[in-house]
Amino acid sequence: MKKALSLLLTLALVCAAIVLPVSAEEAKTPSLAIVVAGSFGDRSFYDSAKEGGEQLESEFGTKVLYIECGEDASRYQRALNDAAKECDIVAAVGWQFYDALDTVPDNNKDTKFVFIDNAMDEMPDNLMCVTYAQNEGSFLAGYIGAKLSANASIGAVGGEDADTINDFLIGYEAGAKYANPDAKVSRQYANTYEDPAKGKECALALYTSGADVVFAVAGKTGEGVFEAAKEYGKGVLAIGVDGDQKYINPDLIICSMVKKVGKSLYDIVSDPDSYYKGGEVWNANMATGYIDVVYGTEDMPQQASDELKAEVEELKAKIISGEIVVPSAFE
Numbered sequence: 001m002k003k004a005l006s007l008l009l010t011l012a013l014v015c016a017a018i019v020l021p022v023s024a025e026e027a028k029t030p031s032l033a034i035v036v037a038g039s040f041g042d043r044s045f046y047d048s049a050k051e052g053g054e055q056l057e058s059e060f061g062t063k064v065l066y067i068e069c070g071e072d073a074s075r076y077q078r079a080l081n082d083a084a085k086e087c088d089i090v091a092a093v094g095w096q097f098y099d100a101l102d103t104v105p106d107n108n109k110d111t112k113f114v115f116i117d118n119a120m121d122e123m124p125d126n127l128m129c130v131t132y133a134q135n136e137g138s139f140l141a142g143y144i145g146a147k148l149s150a151n152a153s154i155g156a157v158g159g160e161d162a163d164t165i166n167d168f169l170i171g172y173e174a175g176a177k178y179a180n181p182d183a184k185v186s187r188q189y190a191n192t193y194e195d196p197a198k199g200k201e202c203a204l205a206l207y208t209s210g211a212d213v214v215f216a217v218a219g220k221t222g223e224g225v226f227e228a229a230k231e232y233g234k235g236v237l238a239i240g241v242d243g244d245q246k247y248i249n250p251d252l253i254i255c256s257m258v259k260k261v262g263k264s265l266y267d268i269v270s271d272p273d274s275y276y277k278g279g280e281v282w283n284a285n286m287a288t289g290y291i292d293v294v295y296g297t298e299d300m301p302q303q304a305s306d307e308l309k310a311e312v313e314e315l316k317a318k319i320i321s322g323e324i325v326v327p328s329a330f331e
Helices: 004-017 045-060 073-086 134-148 163-179 196-209 217-232 261-270 305-322
Strands: 033-038 064-068 087-091 112-116 126-133 151-156 184-189 212-217 237-242 253-259 281-284 289-294
Touching: 033 045, 033 073, 033 261, 045 064, 045 087, 045 237, 045 261, 064 281, 073 087, 073 184, 087 163, 087 217, 087 261, 112 261, 126 261, 134 151, 134 163, 134 212, 134 289, 151 163, 151 196, 151 217, 163 184, 163 212, 184 196, 196 212, 196 217, 212 217, 217 237, 217 281
Parallel strands: 033 064, 033 087, 087 112, 112 126, 126 281, 151 184, 151 212, 212 237, 237 253
Antiparallel strands: 253 289
């Protein structure tokens, strides 16, 4: 009887162990802090990073901290230092962290750092940089825009006149010219990533000047481009950026040029032995699968025809093979 009771208790304990959820402390992944230069809620670049964190939380029980700096440069260094005290890996999301990362990793040797969207000239062993070939994806966006433009005139709203933003715009113009050598490509800089009203003002100026497709490359400010397209009417369209933004207004947003920041962080944290390369720059180009153009879901209106999408796939293959070399602001 005692043996039987003992066996039942043992089986009960084993079953209980099986159904217990994995706590953050028991998670099989390192803990992660996602520190963004701006703010979450942009439905673009920063939210893409957050999606990666949320996937890690859901699948592995990873401890993830989310920290916003609200475009306040005085907060960058302090935010990174605070994050390093709490987490194994700190992701600095935004090229704006360049100066802060000049010292913070050296002061936190036991923490791994990931710099998203920029590269340092010199890097300690506990800092990895991830850059993205946004010029390649933007080439496809420009090609699509020019092919769908009735006026052979397209535009773009950039967050500011900076190398990373201009890398998008140079690729965008090159793609438009590849589609139509006579295409006109205009640009406006909003000088902020946090103000949709300013983005709307810039986009309306472009639409009024004749552009009938506008690429939003300005984070949360870019949402104003979509508002401008809706208000202006008259057959104008828009292109999203960083995340798949077509859901915001499927009738007006053709596609989005995506930089898979969330997937980058997911891969690095879920498998650091394979993906974390301290002291190195990881260039996420089109060949890696982290850069692409997407068209929302199949049930959404599709402004790009199947024929145009097939052309875009051919261009992707040519970029990956090196047959097409897209110009860059970093050359």
